[in-house]
Amino acid sequence: MGELIGLIGVGRLGQAIAEHLIAHGYDVIGYRRSSMAQFTRAGGRAAGSCAEVTQKADVVLECLPSVSAFESAMQGPDGIASRARRGQIFLSLSTYPLSVKKREAERIAAQGAMLLDCEISGTPVMVRERSAVVFVSGDEAAARQVNPVLDAFAGKHMYLGAFGAASTMKLIANHLLAIHNLAAAEAMLLGARAGLDPQTVIEAIGPSAGSSTMFRARAPMMARRQYEPAPGPFSTLEKYLGLVRQLARESKAPIPLFDTAAAFYDKALAQGRGEQDIAAIFDVLEQETTFHTNRSEPS
Numbered sequence: 001m002g003e004l005i006g007l008i009g010v011g012r013l014g015q016a017i018a019e020h021l022i023a024h025g026y027d028v029i030g031y032r033r034s035s036m037a038q039f040t041r042a043g044g045r046a047a048g049s050c051a052e053v054t055q056k057a058d059v060v061l062e063c064l065p066s067v068s069a070f071e072s073a074m075q076g077p078d079g080i081a082s083r084a085r086r087g088q089i090f091l092s093l094s095t096y097p098l099s100v101k102k103r104e105a106e107r108i109a110a111q112g113a114m115l116l117d118c119e120i121s122g123t124p125v126m127v128r129e130r131s132a133v134v135f136v137s138g139d140e141a142a143a144r145q146v147n148p149v150l151d152a153f154a155g156k157h158m159y160l161g162a163f164g165a166a167s168t169m170k171l172i173a174n175h176l177l178a179i180h181n182l183a184a185a186e187a188m189l190l191g192a193r194a195g196l197d198p199q200t201v202i203e204a205i206g207p208s209a210g211s212s213t214m215f216r217a218r219a220p221m222m223a224r225r226q227y228e229p230a231p232g233p234f235s236t237l238e239k240y241l242g243l244v245r246q247l248a249r250e251s252k253a254p255i256p257l258f259d260t261a262a263a264f265y266d267k268a269l270a271q272g273r274g275e276q277d278i279a280a281i282f283d284v285l286e287q288e289t290t291f292h293t294n295r296s297e298p299s
Contacts, residue, residue: 002026005149006057008050008073008080009064009094010039012124017061017093018044020130020153029053054083059149063093063120067100074104086112089142091149093118093134097243098167105138105163114142117163119170120154123231130155135166171247174240175258180214182261185282187215188222189289198223221279230277234268237278241265264288 005021007014007030014030015038021028022043029045030036031053036046047053050073053060060080064070070092074080080090081104090108092101092115105115116139122132134150134157136143143159150157160166187210191201202219205211221227241262248255268276268284 003059004029004057006030006047006053006060007044008032008053008060008062009069010036010044011063011065013093013120013127014061014063015039015042016124016127017063017153018042019128021149024152026149026152029056049078050080051078051083054080054088058087059089059091059146061091061093061149065094067096070094070096070100070104074107081107081111084108084111084113088113089146090115091118091136091146092116093120095119095167095170095239095243097246098164101167102163114139116142116146117166119166121170121173122155125231126155127153133158135160135169137161137165137167138163168247171240171244174237175244175255177214178237178241178244178261178265179257180212181218181278182264182281182285184212184215184218185222185279185285188219188282189286218277218279221277222282225283227273227276227280227283230275232278233275234265234278234280235274237265238269238274 002025004027007018007028010018010030010032014032018028018030018039019042027045029047030039031047031050036044040046047056062070062073064073076082084090090113101117105117108115117137119135120127120132121135126132130153132155134154136150136157137160140159160169187205188198188201192198202223205219206216244255244258245262248258264281264284265278267288268281271284273280273284
């Protein structure tokens with residue numbers, strides 16, 4: 001067996017990471033509250049608690065779905081913070097308010113261990129395809145030490161500097177994602193209303209200067225109106241809407257395009273589309289323009 005890596009949170013994202021690590025010769029011990037069957041079938045070792053993972057692995061990756069799940073895993077008698085030991089390195093791969101990550105980093109540091117602020121720019125599908133990018137910030141020596149682990153599952157990873165830089169960069173990336181996704185929907189709807197075949201629009205714009213990663217990924221879904229299963233649901237994007245707004249307020253930076261886009265995502269969530277992929281913003285935009293067009297027609 002190779003070096004033992006810990007993994008807390010073996011959902012869709014964690015499972016993809018685990019399979020890459022195992023394929024690269026790492027021994028992986030993981031914990032989640034629900035079924036570990038898929039993880040163990042892939043060659044992972046199931047632990048009974050966060051504490052067990054922390055006790056057995058020198059490098060521990062965390063990818064939990066919410067602040068409450070993160071705080072629950074960190075705190076308490078069976079939590080990570082109480083079992084962390086000197087020289088141990090933790091990678092927090094999920095997005096939480098930076099104040100939360102900093103607080104838990106201090107708990108870890110009190111035990112002589114190190115927590116790195118890391119963020120994945122990409123969906124679980126992109127992680128599986130090794131096309132996601134991992135942003136890393138915090139202690140530089142610790143970041144260098146875990147480079148081989150990052151190499152095993154990330155298409156690219158970048159060290160960005162002081163703790164918190166990765167979280168900030170992820171918000172900037174998702175700021176652009178929200179805008180580009182709405183722009184793709186706007187372009188697809190414009191083409192359709194102008195009489196162009198949607199597939200022709202995709203084939204022409206995809207390789208052009210006006211394209212984007214979001215257009216290439218979401219325009220085909222918009223054309224098919226295929227929004228489930230969702231590689232990137234509205235419910236996942238929801239927390240970023242508030243965090244980006246908060247970052248803009250604190251930074252005193254204007255975000256007029258994001259504010260416009262966010263209003264459409266808010267409408268999608270209000271319509272109960274939380275589990276649909278964000279490509280469904282096409283339908284939200286179409287409904288909005290149809291409503292305004294009909295309302296302006298003379299009686």
